[in-house]
Amino acid sequence: MSAYEEFLTLGQHLHDRERIALYQFLVESQKARYLENACELENTGTASVQVADGEIQYVLKKGSLTYSARRKGDSTFNENLRQINLTDIPYLRKKRMLRFFAQSEVDVIWNFPLPGNFPQEASSYTINLYPYFDLRYFSNGKGRLLGLLKKLQMNNSEILEKLRVS
Amino acid sequence: MFQPKPVPKLPTLIKARVPVWVLAAAIVAQAAITVIGKPSDPACKINVQRVHSSTYSSEIKKLSEVKVKVSTECVIAQSHTVFRAEIEEITANNKEKIVKIFPIVIGRPRAESPDFVLIENLTAPCNDPGKAEYRGRVDAEVHLVDGRVIKISGASKKSNIVGCRISAE
Numbered sequence: 001m002s003a004y005e006e007f008l009t010l011g012q013h014l015h016d017r018e019r020i021a022l023y024q025f026l027v028e029s030q031k032a033r034y035l036e037n038a039c040e041l042e043n044t045g046t047a048s049v050q051v052a053d054g055e056i057q058y059v060l061k062k063g064s065l066t067y068s069a070r071r072k073g074d075s076t077f078n079e080n081l082r083q084i085n086l087t088d089i090p091y092l093r094k095k096r097m098l099r100f101f102a103q104s105e106v107d108v109i110w111n112f113p114l115p116g117n118f119p120q121e122a123s124s125y126t127i128n129l130y131p132y133f134d135l136r137y138f139s140n141g142k143g144r145l146l147g148l149l150k151k152l153q154m155n156n157s158e159i160l161e162k163l164r165v166s
Numbered sequence: 167m168f169q170p171k172p173v174p175k176l177p178t179l180i181k182a183r184v185p186v187w188v189l190a191a192a193i194v195a196q197a198a199i200t201v202i203g204k205p206s207d208p209a210c211k212i213n214v215q216r217v218h219s220s221t222y223s224s225e226i227k228k229l230s231e232v233k234v235k236v237s238t239e240c241v242i243a244q245s246h247t248v249f250r251a252e253i254e255e256i257t258a259n260n261k262e263k264i265v266k267i268f269p270i271v272i273g274r275p276r277a278e279s280p281d282f283v284l285i286e287n288l289t290a291p292c293n294d295p296g297k298a299e300y301r302g303r304v305d306a307e308v309h310l311v312d313g314r315v316i317k318i319s320g321a322s323k324k325s326n327i328v329g330c331r332i333s334a335e
Contacts, residue, residue, distance in 0.1 A: 012286050013222055013226075013287070014285040014287075015289065016269055036266075064199065076277065078274060081274070094241040096333075098204045117226075118222070118226065121286050122276070122284070123273075123284055123285065123286035124273040124274055124275055124276060124282075124284050124285065125274040125276070125287075126271055126272070126273050126285055126287065127271065127272050128269050128270065128271055128272075128276075129248060129269075129271060129272050130269075130270065137269065140267060140269055140270060141270055142239075152242065
């Protein structure tokens with residue numbers, strides 16, 4: 001089993017540093033798929049993807065991108081779990097969408113993992129208040145400048161390398 | 167013989183013109199209307215469990231980690247809870263020192279229990295040798311479905327001694 005396949009089954013046992021590495025891995029490895037999702041969203045206003053044991057539904061409306069998610073087979077979605085506003089500048093818009101897709105998939109892998117050897121307790125749907133592409137995540141809400149400094153000090157290359165070779 | 171003229175104890179003007187029982191009934195009715203008209207108290211409670219060693223981490227991942235679980239429960243449905251959690255160490259002179267601050271997380275209730283949010287996965291590496299006494303402490307903001315925000319704080323009822331030490335951040 002590769003590190004990525006294992007991460008898909010860890011769910012609530014995924015540590016924060018593993019989730020950040022997973023986010024970085026998804027941003028760099030799923031770019032082509034995310035560009036397709038972005039295109040679909042721009043054309044139709046909605047896009048759906050499946051990851052781990054979950055389904056994600058993206059909605060783009062008036063420059064606001066949101067996602068809803070549910071466990072595969074569930075009848076209802078958990079609505080509007082995250083939201084970002086998009087700019088009209090095409091390059092920045094696309095970049096922000098790609099990051100949002102990666103963040104949403106990490107959220108879903110964390111909450112709706114594939115069945116595996118790791119027992120999951122009946123936790124609530126949990127996400128970080130600040131996404132990994134927001135520097136305030138790294139300062140825990142104490143400003144972007146401090147967040148940048150903390151981000152530069154962070155080292156999770158070992159986990160990222162494991163994911164890359166998988 | 168002189169007979170004093172009886173003087174009425176209350177001047178006529180302030181004599182009650184409404185029977186006392188009617189007045190009492192009116193007061194009771196007013197109180198009942200006030201109680202019924204008031205929205206139910208959206209009291210929420212928070213539960214911060216004891217900090218304990220993570221069995222999963224030691225058995226499956228071969229890592230030494232401690233874990234704390236937190237939950238909020240309200241009398242009405244909630245939209246989500248924002249948790250700011252930390253672990254503090256109780257030092258030898260009985261003072262508290264924060265050794266771990268968790269990233270701020272949001273928990274959303276499950277459909278089957280809309281008034282309850284449980285966060286399972288607050289873990290911290292605990293690699294330094296020795297024993298230490300820890301307690302979880304959480305500030306939470308509960309966002310109710312009717313738009314109200316309830317701020318509550320809580321800590322583990324009891325501190326717990328674990329067989330490892332968290333490196334202070």
